[in-house]
Amino acid sequence: MPPKKEKKEQFKGDQASEMIFEYLEQQNRPYSAADVSSNLHNAVTKATATKILKEMHESGQIEGRVSGKQIVYHAIQSPTENSSEEDLKAMDEEIEGIKAETAALKASIKAAHASLAALKSTPSIDALNDSIEVVEAEAAALEETLKGLRAVSETPVADPATRAAAEKEYAFLEKEYARRRKQFREFWGMVCDGYEGDVKELWENAGLEGDMI
Structure with a gap:
């Protein structure tokens, strides 16, 4: 007989609530109850995740919004977590660097097309x-x-x-x-x-x- 699959431990109550809350804060992006349950490797069932997410949303611990036929939840953004002036400046510099890199790549592609056309002729x-x-x-x-x-x-x-x-x-x-x-x-x-x-x-x-x- 094939060996029986080891049954994974599933959490409920406060443990499940803490696990879900920490996960949403770490990921900092919206998830549905099904996503949360799946990403936690079914340590919290979908039914339990649905109940806990709804309760935390109603109590103001997290935020939720309707997306299609489901509700997605995410951690509340704290005003203190907003990017500083230095962070914004660094982001602007990074964006300019990406733009320059993109322009260089476009120039390389144009040169490659010209070389290919010359070879074909x-x-x-x-x-x-x-x-x-x-x-x-x-x-x-x-x-x-x-x-x-x-x-x-x-x-x-x-x-x-x-x-x-x-x-x-x-x-x-x-x-x-x-x-x-x-x-x-x-x-x-x-x-x-x-x-x-x-x-x-x-x-x-x-x-x-x-x-x-």
């Missing part, structure tokens, strides 16, 4: 790799074109019109290459700004060759 590694592949392909094509242009320039006899067209195309390709290189630098700079690790390692992991731009 930063191109992903996959997008950067795609851009790198495009730039590398265009660079290879430009190199082949450049070789052809050099071969043309080394020809002893060149048609002036052909040479002028080749030089114009070379200038265009050189400008386009510079533009693409600048675009890649901007992409890489955005990635590095939002990356907290080793940038050189990121360059190698991305499959890029040569020195970092």
Whole structure:
């Protein structure tokens, strides 16, 4: 058979009254009879607590008020217990400190949101790799074109019109290459700004060759 639960001692009369009165003074907040009985771990039954609280309220020992469908009771506040000027000043200082802390937290949250927005707008590694592949392909094509242009320039006899067209195309390709290189630098700079690790390692992991731009 399971062991019998030990029956807790329950108080009545003066002992229960003293226990309830001391509890209300210590907690300094309103409670119903059910709350008092429960918080005292049923040392005073709900019925006893209801009777004692009503009697103490009627005798002026405690104060009570209706809250919904029940009555809540609390200890009477003594005028001598009012906060002193020093206490009020300390409370004001504490409030100002909390306000300052709240403002600092709001600023931190705003900065965090800004950082998050910047990270979201930063191109992903996959997008950067795609851009790198495009730039590398265009660079290879430009190199082949450049070789052809050099071969043309080394020809002893060149048609002036052909040479002028080749030089114009070379200038265009050189400008386009510079533009693409600048675009890649901007992409890489955005990635590095939002990356907290080793940038050189990121360059190698991305499959890029040569020195970092």
